[in-house]
Amino acid sequence: MFRPDPLVRALVLLRPRLPRLGLAVACGVLSLASALALAGVSAWLITRAWQMPPILDLSVAVVAVRAFGISRGVLQYCERLASHDTALRAAGAAREQIYRRLARGRPELTARLHEGELVSRVGHDVDELSDALVRAVLPIAVAAVLSLAAVGTIAVISWPAAAILAACLLVAGVLAPWLSARGAAAQEQLARAHHAERDVASMIALDHAPELRVSGRLPAVIADSVRHQRNWGDALDRAARPAAFGAAMPTAAIGASVLGAVVVGIGIAASVAPTTLAILMLLPLSSFEATTALPAAAVQLTRSRIAARRLFDLIGDPNVAEAIAAEPVPPRARSGELVLRARAVAGHPRAARSVAVDIELPLGARLAVTGPSGCGKSTVLLTLAGLIPALDGAVTLDGRRLTQLEESELRGTITYFAEDAHIFATTVRDNLLVVRGDCTDVELESALARVGLRGWREGLPDGLDTVLVGGAAAVSAGQRRRLLLARVLLSRSPIVLLDEPTEHLDAATSDALLHDLLDPGGLFGPHRTVVVATHHLPDDLAGHVPGLRLSNDIAGAVAGTLADGRPIPPDWERDT
Structure with a gap:
């Protein structure tokens, strides 16, 4: 039987404000578009200035470079404000609904869990879930738009260069994130287990410190918490090793794209202006700025998906509660007591x-x-x-x-x-x-x-x-x-x-x-x-x-x- 992705089901919990999320995406796209335009205009300006034209011929480009440089920082700040506001509100909405479902749901779902495990799920897992909006959805949307814009711009100059850029962008934006996510998923569950065990040991030490100190067991409990913390860090390190290869692939893709642009540029040097060649060489460097965040975004999606599963294990299936509420209710007795x-x-x-x-x-x-x-x-x-x-x-x-x-x-x-x-x-x-x-x-x-x-x-x-x-x-x-x-x-x-x-x-x-x-x-x-x-x-x-x-x-x-x-x-x- 087909079951929707846990992240899709988690949208019911997060209830993200789509207009605010759309504003964050728009600001992110415009910020990186400014960077893309800044690279192109700067390439034109450097090459054109080498030709020593009248200064008025360069004034528009000079002003544009300053405008793009300033707007990039301003738009990036606006994107951070909008995206973090969206994520924090979504996390708050998710916690509110989780608390309501825990209070109204089946108590046996939580009775078997230690207090530290509950803290881990309602705290850390909700944070991981909301981080998917800022660290996954937003970078993916911005990278998709900017990649199409960059390939389209290069295609105006040279179709072969655009094809090379598109292939390298696919490697950096699809293959590298896939490898990163695959490596992270293999170890994330183990890391989560260590994280929960650490929280349980920490809560025991905090809640029962006087009794444990009297019995002489407090140092052992603290040492157990430290051991779980160390194991948790080791597990996360192991999860990061496969992802490191995925993180290195965008850099290799950038080098291949620039090398391909150089080869294509040499072939068309006789038929295009020097300023056009400069744009062809430098534009790919800015084109990959959006894709460098995609491996981390894929890892975040994996972590958020695992966190969503754990949260649904905690609050149960909402349909069960609805079915119970839908049972016919007999009329209340009229005995007066x-x-x-x-x-x-x-x-x-x-x-x-x-x-x-x-x-x-x-x-x-x-x-x-x-x-x-x-x-x-x-x-x-x-x-x-x-x-x-x-x-x-x-x-x-x-x-x-x-x-x-x-x-x-x-x-x-x-x-x-x-x-x-x-x-x-x-x-x-x-x-x-x-x-x-x-x-x-x-x-x-x-x-x-x-x-x-x-x-x-x-x-x-x-x-x-x-x-x-x-x-x-x-x-x-x-x-x-x-x-x-x-x-x-x-x-x-x-x-x-x-x-x-x-x-x-x-x-x-x-x-x-x-x-x-x-x-x-x-x-x-x-x-x-x-x-x-x-x-x-x-x-x-x-x-x-x-x-x-x-x-x-x-x-x-x-x-x-x-x-x-x-x-x-x-x-x-x-x-x-």
Whole structure:
């Protein structure tokens, strides 16, 4: 089955501004045309001045040389402005769409990738993709126009010279780039792999430096990153070796073209003016200026094509998302309250462990998922949030599958509190407003006070305007948990899923906070459904909450109560 070139498909992501790109091409063509005209006029002027005519006969040519010399630099500057503006806007548009598709697409596409790999793809690969506009499309378009113009000009003087120039231009503009691209493609994938491995090792060192330093493994991780960087450079060097032959061919083609022009010029010297012969000799030198960039353009096309494939592997096929959105959506239940129902198998497609889930959560229910690390608590919450599709069965909200809901409706109904949610290197206010942008300062202050951060807030030098330099590095682990929990309090989602909200807190504070989270009269009112995944429950709380087992695949127990304190009915219990 025929599949379009990845670069053609990537135009949907880049959305280049064609008028601006056309302006860049026009400025590039005019700039090199000025160089071509400058060579021709200079050749005429030098030869004509040798004949010592009246000075007025040379005045027009003198002015033209200055005009072409100045216009070449000005037009080249304008071309750089237009082309870089186009590329930067295209990169911004591509990143915006990638972020949107990652947020709305299938989470399993990114769940299997390390943070460093995501940074590499969304950062470096998008840059490589947008560079195709400046370093490939623009040089190719300019070279094509200038080559035709040069051959046409020489053809007016001599058809044999024009044929020689055309053949040399084909070698410099087609054969040399093809060799360069072929050599680069053979090693680029290997270089990309080293690049990604370097980013992964670097992100591990940056994100977990304190823990690695305590364990004595930080130097080894840094050395591993340096090794990947060295391997990456070696792989790029190997990729450049075949391309070097392609880069040398334009120079050889220039020499062959000039030599051919000399031979032809000797043959027609008796029938043409000396000024014409000078133009015939010097014009080919400027004709190849546009083709010298084509080998690098071919290599850039290869890199951009590989980057496009990696990006489409990351965001998936847009047609899949459209097909899911096109499924018939049943009407919403008219019961007046939300019911989150999960009868499914939770897990990642290639993971060794999966969890059978059978839960029904009416509006206002409280549910605690307990167990040691690795038993599947986070996987259950991610499945309930619709961030990971169920391996089998379905998760429904008022009888509707989560996959049938609009993204805005799903995220406005279910809020997932990730244990490693990001703290941005900006103000405290902005870190809280990411969940809801219309919050007032009074609401922000109240949320911080309710999670126990009143004293911390009063100690900040600029209050809510204090910048958290370094993001999470500016707060302790416990303060980070409370700050993230304040975000959840500010949200208006009726269903809240909390993953390890009391991690890094002392036992007494953790027990008190779990009481507040699971008590219908605590942090969340009885009108909100709360699901908490934690390593343990306070003894006094666990004693009043009947157990509800999910399956033997999960090492802990799931327990819950309704909003009014009634125990979950026995027929909900399932132990497989």
